[in-house]
Amino acid sequence: MSWDALSQWMLPGKAAQNPIESKPTDISPYCKTKTQDASVAAEAEEENASTPKAEPVRIASDVPTFSISGDDDIEPASEPTPPPVSMFPALNSAQRASSMAPPPKPAGPPAMKSPAGLMAPPPRLSGVQRAPPPSSASSLRAPGTGPLPNRGPPIGRQQRISATLSPNGTAVSVPNPRGKVLLSPGHSPMDWAALTRSGNLADVPMFQRVTPSELKCMTGRKGKPAWSSWQGKVYNITPYLPFHPGGEAELMKAAGRDGAKLFMDVHPWVNWENMLGSCMVGVLVPEDYGVKGLEEMD
Numbered sequence: 001m002s003w004d005a006l007s008q009w010m011l012p013g014k015a016a017q018n019p020i021e022s023k024p025t026d027i028s029p030y031c032k033t034k035t036q037d038a039s040v041a042a043e044a045e046e047e048n049a050s051t052p053k054a055e056p057v058r059i060a061s062d063v064p065t066f067s068i069s070g071d072d073d074i075e076p077a078s079e080p081t082p083p084p085v086s087m088f089p090a091l092n093s094a095q096r097a098s099s100m101a102p103p104p105k106p107a108g109p110p111a112m113k114s115p116a117g118l119m120a121p122p123p124r125l126s127g128v129q130r131a132p133p134p135s136s137a138s139s140l141r142a143p144g145t146g147p148l149p150n151r152g153p154p155i156g157r158q159q160r161i162s163a164t165l166s167p168n169g170t171a172v173s174v175p176n177p178r179g180k181v182l183l184s185p186g187h188s189p190m191d192w193a194a195l196t197r198s199g200n201l202a203d204v205p206m207f208q209r210v211t212p213s214e215l216k217c218m219t220g221r222k223g224k225p226a227w228s229s230w231q232g233k234v235y236n237i238t239p240y241l242p243f244h245p246g247g248e249a250e251l252m253k254a255a256g257r258d259g260a261k262l263f264m265d266v267h268p269w270v271n272w273e274n275m276l277g278s279c280m281v282g283v284l285v286p287e288d289y290g291v292k293g294l295e296e297m298d
């Protein structure tokens with residue numbers, strides 16, 4: 001197949017007129033904060049105290065001694081400073097004597113304390129059917145109904161082109177002022193070129209003389225073929241309908257009548273005769289063509 005077959009459908013010198021070509025971070029329960037670290041260490045110390053352990057032999061001189069009131073202001077870094085004892089309210093104050101009631105406990109069942117000091121998980125709702133967890137495979141499954149993505153238009157239906165692919169593969173919306181359609185698979189211009197070479201597509205036994213009223217009859221509806229005339233010749237445009245880049249509906253406007261004006265208004269650079277040569281039915285004759293001939297014979 002050669003592209004030459006397509007270029008011959010363009011009228012010489014007209015192709016150039018074609019405008020187309022041209023919350024702060026969530027910390028996991030396993031990730032402890034500094035305060036959690038301190039409490040966990042305190043718990044561990046308590047546990048150690050209750051567990052009997054072998055005591056190492058200690059030499060009294062190893063124990064460091066400190067003087068609180070002394071001038072020595074160097075504190076050993078290894079010993080943590082004991083937290084200051086709260087002196088408020090004062091030991092002899094009325095507030096202490098009245099002994100304030102503790103804050104009320106929250107209503108509801110007491111929260112279970114887990115060994116790690118973490119909150120217990122919320123109770124499960126009994127009787128509630130849980131939905132299965134979304135699986136990654138479900139997103140790969142084809143939907144039961146509706147169109148599938150990226151499959152193009154349904155076969156047998158033409159759709160106006162409204163998007164194309166950019167060089168990086170993303171869909172780009174483009175204006176389609178010319179009204180081109182997406183042709184269904186197997187109906188490209190190349191396919192049409194191959195079909196026209198395969199034989200005669202006029203669907204008539206021999207060349208016909210077609211009167212205007214006969215042409216008017218061939219509308220492509222009610223089982224009749226669609227014929228159209230161009231410069232005195234009549235063509236069967238039915239086989240070309242699914243191949244027409246402008247869509248079937250547009251082409252059907254020329255059915256049953258002279259299509260020259262419509263054709264030239266849209267694409268004067270297209271070569272009708274070359275494209276539809278194998279669809280030629282015959283020639284257009286005046287309405288009284290046959291009658292006149294018979295009258296002359298009388």
Ligand code: HEM
Nearest residue numbers: 178179180245246250251253254259262263266267270275
């Ligand atoms: C009957 C013979 C016809 C033939 C052989 C024919 C052929 C073509 C071709 C080859 C194209 C593509 C043009 C391009 O890519 O530059 C086209 C497009 C188009 N045709 Fe036709 N056509 C015919 C009749 C008609 C008629 C009668 C109409 C309108 C009533 C029409 C409307 C369109 C439109 C809107 C487009 C898309 C826009 C464009 O390409 O300019 N065509 N046609």
